[in-house]
Amino acid sequence: MRYLPLTEADRHAMLAAVGVSSVEDLFRDVPSAARRSGPVEGLPNHAGELEVERQLAAMAGRNIPAGSVPSFLGAGAYRHHVPATVDHMVQRGEFLTAYTPYQPEISQGTLQVLFEFQTQVALLTGMDVANASMYDGATACAEAVMMANRITRRKKAVLSGGLHPHYRDTTKTDAHFIGFDVVAMPAAPKGGEDLMAQVDADTACVVVQNPDVFGHVRDYTALARMCQAKGALLIVVVTEALSLGLLTPPGEMGADIVAAEGQSLGNALSFGGPYVGLFAVKEKYVRQMPGRLCGQTVDADGRRGFVLTLSTREQHIRREKATSNICTNAGLCALAFSIHLSLLGEEGFTNLARLNHAKAVQLADRLSGVKGVEVLNDAFFNEFTVTLPRDAAEVVEELAKRRILGGVPASRLFAGELPEHLILAATETNTDSDMDALTKALAEVL
Amino acid sequence: MSMNSQGRPTGTGSADSAVPDTVTGNRGLQIEEPLIFEQDSPGRCGVDLPEVPAMNLRLGSVKPRTRIGLPGLAEPQVVRHYTRLSQKNYSIDTGLYPLGSCTMKHNPRLNEKAARLAGFADVHPLQPVSTVQGALELMDALAHWLKTLTGMPAVTLAPAAGAHGEMAGMMAIRAALEHRGEAGRTRVLVPESAHGTNPATAAALGFTVDPIPATPEGRVDLDAMKAKLGPDVAGIMLTNPNTCGLFERDVRAIADAVHEAGGYFYCDGANFNAIVGRVKPADLGIDAMHINLHKTFSTPHGGGGPGSGPVVFSDALAPFVPVPYVVHDAGGFRLVEDANGSTAFGRMKAFHGQMGMFIRALAYILSHGADGLWQAAGDAVLNANYVMARLKDVMTPSFEGPCMHECLFDDRFLKGSGVTTLDLAKALIDEGFHPMTMYFPLVVHGALLIEPTETESKAGIDQFVDALRALAQRAVSGDVAYFQGAPRLTPRRRLDETAAARKPVLRWTPPAEPALAAE
């Protein structure tokens, strides 16, 4: 078996050194009723690469890859072109197979990457400081709310009706079990919510998303001031990291915490995971931040180096009093994000953002010309919502039969609600002929 | 004859071995690499993009942003940057990580190839379910393997990491207690030897943590545990094999006692590699167990993540499994994504789980098969016992053997030498090895926890053991200066972690602005 180096001769010699006659003797503490007498029945035995590839390729072949057809899916995960360099670099064994950098002397590669990543996230979000990443945007959002609870010593979070329902539900799960309250505003496909009406002396934070799940973009500067006047924090969620290349960032609007999804940079769609949560805060809150942090220091010879720091917030030290139970960051996904952003740089990132916006404007204008389709958004980045004259989920199924992935029906996210709303995204990967195909097919189906 | 007057010397040159200073600060293949921000070529870009069409922005009242401050580099410079950084890292591909409780086994490249098939990598999570039947089939196949290996009837693939899996298991227990109308059960028993995530998770969910002491044999004190049972106990969080590398012999009695008292048994499955395919956790009486795909099932650690922490559940907890989950019925595969109106305890993250890690784990599982996993667990346990046998005369094992897949030593053998566990570990780095797990578990002093895994050869283990033997003997002989100055041969020597924590500098700032040092 190709992953097992011990030979029978090795095993024999080692058993002799240990002083037992068989490996089974080493399992003597296991109650015999729980011990299997041989390999698990009903499961296949080992297989070579060729056979494993065949099986997995067959499963992969039963999916329609988004890039193989006209595809306009967003709602929290976006299809962008990742340069070839990124995937090659992340597969270098010293990155791919390295452990968490607890021994900094032999982990300066990982640590410097994290320091650069933290800087990039702070710059993109316009905030003072960022951590070394979270599992994803939704868990980052929930952790942001819990951090606001700790800082304000209050227990209520107000969630905008434009917040992605997966993010809302992840936060509500934590609220129920960890013990705080959530006021979840109704779905707001046309905006117009009065969030401040919900803010009182018990409110720890208000959570908004920009662009929101329906694609609307807004300036939250006034909301930030109003929240802070009442002692509450403003948390801004961003699910499309590329939007930070065109829009005024949350930090400049006065956000206290930014919780975002970084998948758009460097990371494939991969059916929803693994992704990379971005988490950035104002300087004064740094000790309340969850997750790993990388800091700069010097070594015994006076040279600049990097280490994990402020670890006493974390579970392995504070145990019951930890700021969070989180143990990993998104490691390799953060590396991919960082490499992609390094390739793009200032010019590339801002140009790519503008390209995306241009594509979405083009798509919106073309769809406005289809009878029965109404575009709801006056302002958006690369995603917007339309209403249709029939059930959007049914329309999407019919488009799929025509081999077009025509957006996400809002009812997929807001169960039982908004049956005629369809959320569409356009990125730099969409072509004119993609838009021709969608427009034509929609006209037929509606 | 004609003479080649261009001949160059082929011997090894002069005998001078002092390490010279260099102009660049580089040392041969080890390059001193600045931050990416310190290499800005304004206007440079490593990606060729189409021209942005002239357009009126449709941003409403939101102003387009001004300068971000990112550096520009061409592709060759970016490749050099990350290549040089990678060369400062140790990795499994480089050598052994004897890290107890981490299971740093080989990460097969077939896993990487499989995860990158377009039919997996380029699939959006919200595509119509009819267009992703293969993805749901893969999730179902992995779920089937995990349930069959553990003997448990239900599983969630949602949690993003081991600690997240612990959260899922304990949330399911809370949900079950609420469903029974017994939310007053708020006390959770946790052994003193437990990993820090266990009490952190329990406390975060509002439980009070009641520690259980260990016996002199390194196992949970069954009588002490029974004495702590009562009508306010929600359950126990037990790691088995435990963090001392030992199998909890009384596990069945523990499970029965906890169940009888009305509580649930959460098992931390971090050490599953010792028993995978050989022992059926369901027969140990567990109600929930998380599995670390990045430990037992070879998915890569990636410098700290991503992980994946599926959790298997008993019949008692099965109704509370979180969303989303895959259902296989006559119509094919579908996803249940909405918890409303069911007993599912809720959602734990966006979308469906760490799909990229599921593919990698399944590639590994299919490669090994039932017989390979049987052999892997056996070799893992044999390797650890071999390490114990070869070190027990120069280091102090904390408990009597046999151990399972990891062996625990403490620092009694260093007493009086002036050399600490940490110093010994730093010297091990110069020998070309990542140190073992240190100062954990907390139940012994100066712990050294060694887990070789089954993917180490006997020769590799012998080399590691020989180095550790020599270091142990050198420490005991009193050569303190050698250890306190270690490591000397690494890209950086020991780093000042005190300074990093007292005055945290968590990002680069452009030199013109005042330093943005966080408090």
Next chain:
Amino acid sequence: MTVKYTKDHEWIRVEGDTATVGVSDYAQHQLGDVVFVELPDVGRTLAQGKEAAVVESVKAASEVFAPASGEVTEVNADLEGEPAKVNSGAETDGWFFRMRLSNPAELDGLMDAAAYKDYVEGLQ
């Protein structure tokens, strides 16, 4: 002016009705380099034996318990910028906070300097 010590290695120095509290030199030695101190708010009421402050080193965070009950009147602002004072002057300028005692009789149960010295020797 009397200095008393607790079994958890806090010291308390009483002058009139104000008491000053810190951690002992033995404690700072055990902790290693102190990187951060979390002090109570002025005005907070403390109960004897309950958590009053947290002292962090790189690898550990330890609770500091109130040696006696009372109200916090002052905290040592220097520790914010210079947590190292806890190491260099644990029983002098590395003090944590001052308080007004609500029940001075509580001090009777604590150790004096000589008794604390014996206690620490017994721990080694």
